[in-house]
Amino acid sequence: MGRTLVIGDIHGSLLALQQILERAAVTKKDHLIFLGDYVDGWSQSPEVVEFLIQLKTTHNCTYIRGNHDDLLMQWLHTGQYNEQWFNHGGRITMERYNALTEDEKQLHILFLESLKDYYLDEDNRLFVHAGFTNLNGIHHEYFTRMFYWDRTLWETALALDASLSTEDPLYPKRFNNYSEVFIGHTPVTRIGQTVPVQKANIWNVDTGAAFMGPLTIMDADTKEYWQSEPVYTLYPDEAGRN
Template sequence: MHRTLVIGDIHGGLRGLHQILERAQVTTEDKLIFLGDYVDGWSESPQVLDFLIELNNRQDCVFIRGNHDELLLDWLAGDTKNIDETMWYHHGGEATVLAYEKVTAETKRHHVNFLKTLQNYHLDGQNRLFIHAGFTNLNGIAYEYFPKLFYWDRTLWETALALDPMLSKNSPSYPRRLKLYHEIYIGHTPVTRIDQTIPVKKACIWNVDTGAAFKGPLTIMDVDSKEFWQSEPLNDLYFNEKGRN
């Protein structure tokens, strides 16, 4: 049976990725939509990219760009003028830099080519938007003035969190951004910040980042049935590492 499955932020946790694909019994008939942030955190960022490149050869995959993926691309390409290395290292970049010490120049070139192909967002035929972080333009993604906000914005999720669930969509106070798409699937801001470790729905937004970069599990979810499967907490799978903790 063909399914559309969405995957939250991986952050170098290849062991978690293997677990969720196995637990969801993913087949080559399934479409996989990855929400970005494949790297930075746990020690297997290069291996995650290798796996995703190979996975793309055997089934339908959509790869969304995350902010950490953009940082890695800039670093691999030698364009570090926009990278605050102290901040990047503190938020998982150090593990990635150390991991790439063992990676060949040829593999790095493959990874650069892959990272350049990442999409800012994916909008399907059912008006479901898949995006790493969000957008700010009230008219939607096609009108966004600052494309980097697709993978850096947090205001969309914060708006949904703060929204009174009793407020009618017909109210003039209802946020226009939350009326444009049937559903929006995001990562970027882990739901562990609101003491959750499962996908959270607020307004039309599903947040599938369940904190795999820290002490939470990695999640894969069927966007039609809303059934989801999770890995073990990543700090248990990488018990001798700190991740982004």
């Protein structure tokens, strides 16, 4: 039986992605759950998407939607973009995608459209890019874009008194819906870490690959993890999102 392996935010770093798959000795028996943000940052966003498209033909992969993936899809559909996206990784992505043929772009649009908002496994473990806001969980979420934009789930976990019982009326009700929640979106480098961080039952696997950290793949059962080299060292002539 294979492992359930969770991959954090890639942000255009194909070299780092190839490193972690090799270092984790990934096999076709493993279930690979990608938490989103495949693009924006380093210069290989189209190559990352193409690699993921091909990987699914040989491996068991679940691809979750990140906010940067959604922003790219909107631009590819409409040609319109906002300055915030452009200045936070979108510029290099646009340049690279403008070099693709229309057929290549269409294949990537199909991939982006196929991304899942979340994945809930048989052990009641939730895998989602950012979080959710409804106290009763994902199936009651009114604002579905929060699956790839929310930061309050992680911020609440960071601020939570670790001594508080899960039965305490002050304990965040959202946390009790799932046995564990695996997220990306908000890099743990913001709290001075470069490894997966657990707060309550929330695991953050975004170890800052877009900035000065490595890319991470983690075994959801054992919590063993493997990392790339700090991604900026793999792209020495680029700035990423720094």
